Amino acid sequence: MGVTAASHNDTLSDRPLSPVSTPSVSTPIDRWIVERIQASVASQPIRCVLWDGFDVGPRHGAVATVSFNTRRALLSCAWHPELYFGEMYTSGAVDVSGDFVKLMEAIYRRPPPPTRFWQRWQPRNTLRLSRSNVHHHYDIGNEFYRLWLDRDLVYTCAYFASQVQGGAAPPIAEMSLEGAQTAKLERVCRKLRLVPGERVVEAGCGWGALALHMAKHYGVTVKAFNISTEQIAYARERARVEDLSRRVEFIEDDYRNVSGQFEAFVSVGMLEHVGLANFATLGTVVDRVLTPAGRGLLHFIGRNRPAPLNPWINRRIFPGAYPPTLHEVCERVLEPVGLSVLDVENLRLHYAATLDHWRRRFEQSVDRVRDMFDESFVRAWRLYLSGSEASFSTGWLQLFQIVFARGTSNAIPWTRLD
Amino acid sequence: MGVTAASHNDTLSDRPLSPVSTPSVSTPIDRWIVERIQASVASQPIRCVLWDGFDVGPRHGAVATVSFNTRRALLSCAWHPELYFGEMYTSGAVDVSGDFVKLMEAIYRRPPPPTRFWQRWQPRNTLRLSRSNVHHHYDIGNEFYRLWLDRDLVYTCAYFASQVQGGAAPPIAEMSLEGAQTAKLERVCRKLRLVPGERVVEAGCGWGALALHMAKHYGVTVKAFNISTEQIAYARERARVEDLSRRVEFIEDDYRNVSGQFEAFVSVGMLEHVGLANFATLGTVVDRVLTPAGRGLLHFIGRNRPAPLNPWINRRIFPGAYPPTLHEVCERVLEPVGLSVLDVENLRLHYAATLDHWRRRFEQSVDRVRDMFDESFVRAWRLYLSGSEASFSTGWLQLFQIVFARGTSNAIPWTRLD
Numbered sequence: 001m002g003v004t005a006a007s008h009n010d011t012l013s014d015r016p017l018s019p020v021s022t023p024s025v026s027t028p029i030d031r032w033i034v035e036r037i038q039a040s041v042a043s044q045p046i047r048c049v050l051w052d053g054f055d056v057g058p059r060h061g062a063v064a065t066v067s068f069n070t071r072r073a074l075l076s077c078a079w080h081p082e083l084y085f086g087e088m089y090t091s092g093a094v095d096v097s098g099d100f101v102k103l104m105e106a107i108y109r110r111p112p113p114p115t116r117f118w119q120r121w122q123p124r125n126t127l128r129l130s131r132s133n134v135h136h137h138y139d140i141g142n143e144f145y146r147l148w149l150d151r152d153l154v155y156t157c158a159y160f161a162s163q164v165q166g167g168a169a170p171p172i173a174e175m176s177l178e179g180a181q182t183a184k185l186e187r188v189c190r191k192l193r194l195v196p197g198e199r200v201v202e203a204g205c206g207w208g209a210l211a212l213h214m215a216k217h218y219g220v221t222v223k224a225f226n227i228s229t230e231q232i233a234y235a236r237e238r239a240r241v242e243d244l245s246r247r248v249e250f251i252e253d254d255y256r257n258v259s260g261q262f263e264a265f266v267s268v269g270m271l272e273h274v275g276l277a278n279f280a281t282l283g284t285v286v287d288r289v290l291t292p293a294g295r296g297l298l299h300f301i302g303r304n305r306p307a308p309l310n311p312w313i314n315r316r317i318f319p320g321a322y323p324p325t326l327h328e329v330c331e332r333v334l335e336p337v338g339l340s341v342l343d344v345e346n347l348r349l350h351y352a353a354t355l356d357h358w359r360r361r362f363e364q365s366v367d368r369v370r371d372m373f374d375e376s377f378v379r380a381w382r383l384y385l386s387g388s389e390a391s392f393s394t395g396w397l398q399l400f401q402i403v404f405a406r407g408t409s410n411a412i413p414w415t416r417l418d
Numbered sequence: 419m420g421v422t423a424a425s426h427n428d429t430l431s432d433r434p435l436s437p438v439s440t441p442s443v444s445t446p447i448d449r450w451i452v453e454r455i456q457a458s459v460a461s462q463p464i465r466c467v468l469w470d471g472f473d474v475g476p477r478h479g480a481v482a483t484v485s486f487n488t489r490r491a492l493l494s495c496a497w498h499p500e501l502y503f504g505e506m507y508t509s510g511a512v513d514v515s516g517d518f519v520k521l522m523e524a525i526y527r528r529p530p531p532p533t534r535f536w537q538r539w540q541p542r543n544t545l546r547l548s549r550s551n552v553h554h555h556y557d558i559g560n561e562f563y564r565l566w567l568d569r570d571l572v573y574t575c576a577y578f579a580s581q582v583q584g585g586a587a588p589p590i591a592e593m594s595l596e597g598a599q600t601a602k603l604e605r606v607c608r609k610l611r612l613v614p615g616e617r618v619v620e621a622g623c624g625w626g627a628l629a630l631h632m633a634k635h636y637g638v639t640v641k642a643f644n645i646s647t648e649q650i651a652y653a654r655e656r657a658r659v660e661d662l663s664r665r666v667e668f669i670e671d672d673y674r675n676v677s678g679q680f681e682a683f684v685s686v687g688m689l690e691h692v693g694l695a696n697f698a699t700l701g702t703v704v705d706r707v708l709t710p711a712g713r714g715l716l717h718f719i720g721r722n723r724p725a726p727l728n729p730w731i732n733r734r735i736f737p738g739a740y741p742p743t744l745h746e747v748c749e750r751v752l753e754p755v756g757l758s759v760l761d762v763e764n765l766r767l768h769y770a771a772t773l774d775h776w777r778r779r780f781e782q783s784v785d786r787v788r789d790m791f792d793e794s795f796v797r798a799w800r801l802y803l804s805g806s807e808a809s810f811s812t813g814w815l816q817l818f819q820i821v822f823a824r825g826t827s828n829a830i831p832w833t834r835l836d
Contacts, residue, residue, distance in 0.1 A: 109826075161833040304758045304825045326759050327748035340722045340813060341744050344762035349832060395758060395825040407722045407813040408527075414767060415579040416834070 022071040026050045030071060033078050044106035050074065064098030064106075082113050086312030086387075090380045100382065101359070104390030112307065119308040125275040125320050127254050131227050133273065133320040138228035142207070144372055148361035150177045153207035153234070156269035156299065157351040157399045159184035177357040180350075185213040188268065191343065191403050192295050193413060194218040198263040201225070201289055203255035203282075204270025208235025208248070215247040220264070222248045225255055258285055263294050271300035271329070272321050279324070279332035287337035293411035295403065296339070301351075302326060302398045310387075317384045323397060334404055342412055343403040348392045351399045355389035440489040444468045448489060451496050462524035468492065482516030482524075500531050504730030504805075508798045518800065519777070522808030530725065537726035543693040543738045545672050549645050551691065551738040556646035560625070562790055566779035568595045571625035571652070574687035574717065575769040575817045577602035595775040598768075603631040606686065609761065609821050610713050611831060612636040616681040619643070619707055621673035621700075622688025626653025626666070633665040638682070640666045643673055676703055681712050689718035689747070690739050697742070697750035705755035711829035713821065714757070719769075720744060720816045728805075735802045741815060752822055760830055761821040766810045769817045773807035 026034075031054055038048040038056045047057035047065040057065075068074040073093035076084035085107070088094040096103060123129060145153055158180035175183075188210060194200065196219030205211050205224035208231070214220050226232050232252045239245045255270065256278075265286050274282055286296055301323040308314075309321050330341060362369070362385055370378050391397040405412050444452075449472055456466040456474045465475035465483040475483075486492040491511035494502035503525070506512040514521060541547060563571055576598035593601075606628060612618065614637030623629050623642035626649070632638050644650050650670045657663045673688065674696075683704050692700055704714055719741040726732075727739050748759060780787070780803055788796050809815040823830050 161835065304756060305753050325748065325753060327745040327753060330743065330745035330748065335723050335743060335745060338722060340764065340816065341762060341818075342764045344759060345834070346758065346760045346830075349828065349830065393828070395827070398758065400759075409813070410767065410811070412764075412767065416763070417579065 020070075020072040020075060022051055025052045026054050026071075030054075030074060031056075033074060034068065037074075037078060037081075040110050041103070041106035043109040044102050046103060046106055062098060064096060064100065064103035066103065067095040067097075069093050069095060080311075081107075083311040083315070086316065086380070086383055089383055090316070090376050092375070092379070100386040101356075101389050101393075104383075104387045105394050107387075108390050108394040108396045112305075115308055119311065122275060122277070122308070122322060123320070124277040125273070127256065129320060130254060130273070133318070134227050135229070136319055137317065138206075139230045141372065142230055142234050144369065145207075147365040147368060148358050150181045152178075152181060152209040152213075154181040154184070154209045155206050157184065157347055158354040158357075159187050159347065160350050160353050177354070177361075180354070180357075181209070182213075185210050186217075188266065188297055188299065188401075189214055189218050191401065192264045192266060192297050194220050194264060196220065199223075199261065200264040200266060201258055201260065201262040203258060203265070203267040203285075204273070205231075205235060205250065206269065207231050208238055208250060210266070210268055211235070211248050211250070212238060212242060212244055215244050216242070220247075223251060223258075223260065223262070224248060225251050225253055225258055227252065227254055255285060256281060258289055260289055261291055262289050263291050265290050265294065265296040266299075267297070268299040269301075271298055271333075272323050273318070275320060275322050276324065276328060276332065279328065280336055283333040283337045283339070286333075286339065290406065292406060293409050295342075295405050295412075298329065298333070298400075298402045298404070300324070300329070300400055302329070302400045304395070304398060313384065313387075316380055326400060326402075329400075329402065334402075338407040339404045340407040340409075340412075341402060341404050343401075343416070345401045347399040347401065348395065348397065351397075352389050352392040355385055355392065359385040359389060438488075438490040438493060440469055442470060444470045444472045444489075448472075448492060449474075451492060452486065455492075455496060455499075458528050459521070459524035461527040462520050464521060464524055480516060482514060482518065482521035484521065485513040485515075487511050487513065498729075499525070501729040501733070504734065504798070504801055507801055508734070508794050510793070510797070518804040519774075519807050519811075522801075522805045523812050525805075526808050526812040526814045530723075533726055537729065540693060540695070540726070540740060541738070542695040543691070545674065547738060548672060548691070551736070552646050554737055555735065556624075557648045559790065560648055560652050562787065563625075565783040565786060566776050568599045568775075570596075570599060570627040570631075572599040572602070572627045573624050575602065575765055576772040576775075577605050577765065578768050578771050595772070595779075598772070598775075599627070600631075603628050604635075606684065606715055606717065606819075607632055607636050609819065610682045610684060610715050612638050612682060614638065617641075617679065618682040618684060619676055619678065619680040621676060621683070621685040621703075622691070623649075623653060623668065624687065625649050626656055626668060628684070628686055629653070629666050629668070630656060630660060630662055633662050634660070638665075641669060641676075641678065641680070642666060643669050643671050643676055645670065645672055673703060674699060676707055678707055679709055680707050681709050683708055683712065683714035684717075685715070686717040687719075689716055689751075690741050691736070693738060693740050694742065694746060694750065697746065698754055701751040701755045701757070704751075704757065708824065710824060711827050713760075713823050713830075716747065716751070716818075716820045716822070718742070718747070718818055720747070720818045722813070722816060731802065731805075734798055744818060744820075747818075747820065752820075756825040757822045758825040758827075758830075759820060759822050761819075761834070763819045765817040765819065766813065766815065769815075770807050770810040773803055773810065777803040777807060 034048050034050055035056050045058045045062045047062035049055040049067045051069050070093050073088040076088055160175050160180045198220045200214055200220045200222045202211050202224040205226045211222040211224035215222050232250050235250045239248050303323050303325050306325050366378055452466050452468055453474050463476045463480045465480035467473040467485045469487050488511050491506040494506055567573055578593050578598045616638045618632055618638045618640045620629050620642040623644045629640040629642035633640050650668050653668045657666050721741050721743050724743050784796055
């Protein structure tokens, strides 16, 4: 329990400025620095306050106030904000009041940070490292995720629109998270054109919601792979309770070990964890298991331009993750094995809406979360959820759904209508 | 007149095997070669016949018969079929009877030909070379295109489905080419979410059908660019007759010279002619002219894997053309200027259907075409239309429509339904 919570404990490398002491009164240099920081987030009215009460930015009408409680926090955030804003907020050396999402949006609207050369290197996600990375995030307790995810524990972007073609989509405010997650599952199934009796393989199945939905409502058999022990245990139990164990097999194994032949390959929210170095391997896996007339769907967090993952997220939340661009997925996963892109949809605003739901539910259960973990865990997850919402709402991150088939297959949909 | 027709006249380089004389009776080597050729297209029952009557393949039930009338034709086709099958068929040294499209499908179902090293190099399409390339294909007479294109001279992939959401799409056989081209124009306009009063720039406007449709039915003003003299003249005349000259300006100029500010950028069937070396330039043009909340659409012939254009098509039909992969467009056009892909649709089967209409209409007017040009022109265009249909039906070529916006814009559609 508390892998993420434990990992915030500072190590030496987290204390680049540890000898810095905080004077009781800020110096002109401190004030100059905080003015620069405030100016860099000026797309929103943000107020910044130093430990002695010196402040910059609007006193009235600020959407958020950032308090630097120590000089070390100020200097760290000035030196490498992408990493140390998170570290300092999590430890309590920085406080935030007001609208956290608007603050994060202001941060994401700055010019993109330079890619430091060491960020270009990422350790290859071996079978062992993948398991450790997934364990870090997904095995911190199903109870925790149950506090703020939807009823079916769908931990990926929802779809806030009616599936009824031609009907008016209900306004997003009227759609529950539960409804939007069900709409997403439906949308994935329809894009895959599932037919009763078909065999489906799912790579990275989370708590099993999609696999169970496909088996229950589309009459297919599913082999669902995942390397998170707690998620697989939960999914198997749900299959047992819902009497779907005959049609859905949950397998605790890596996507690289998928075998068999399937009419459909689906992966929702796994590609971000695969890492560029394994993209070609993923392509060969799909090529190996897809029937000649098979279809596939990849749903993943992506980018418009290649860039390394935010270093704080990489360290504290999703080690080994990499949100790819569309060109990287096409070039490295699909093209080498002759798969043909049939359809791409970008749902980034739906992910911002999904994260808004999650964040509100998280805050409603925040006392419970604090009891389960500790205050720094609460802060890390608040920052992660708010920052993710802002990254989708500002266009910093994208959510792509790609539908594909073999290049030689003519068993492809004529239009989107069916 | 007859640029394409004239260009088939053999030059020295077209006669690699010109000293070859044709014996009255084929030799065992000739027969061995024709057996290899026939075996390479065995995905369809194809019969091959030599000049002395020797034949290989099914005598009954063959979908097509290929006759090699000279030894030179046989050896050329064996040596470099991608180039010389077209050359020999055009000159009459090879004849084809039966279903030409099925023959071409069998050819396209062979393993992809090796890329010869000199094919990797393509001359950069400068302003001058682009004009020459476009002149080669599009300025051979509006009268000719009027014989077999639809009423509005839309020379790009049509959309064979009703635009009515939720309504059943009429079967393709019931849809006229005219109806399908109108459906395509509508689909492009809807994907762009055009609003009356908006400014649209079209790069590569053909005979003006889309520009006029947008102005007439969506109340926008359009600046439409094209470097084909005959097409621009025709489009201007149509605008005058339809009293749309105030809202549509047809400009005889290169896409690189587009200036102004526009809420929408659209290009249908031009990207294939741009060439990889100019993709970054096209991206900067879009970036320069698109408003902050603007949308764009690229409609183009593409591929699943990078490959040079067929050398015969490059020599005789579309000099300087290159059908790119999705990754090349994303990486080189959109990413460098921060454009965000919102939607991609692959309509390759619709292009096969479109080409089927064009080819049938062409054959209905073939005597007229022969009178306007000559027999070799007829043969070259028959091969081009049949081969293109086969390349789309076999998945050798794709038809992508990409909708994009600036990465920072939230004025993007919530779903596809609207």
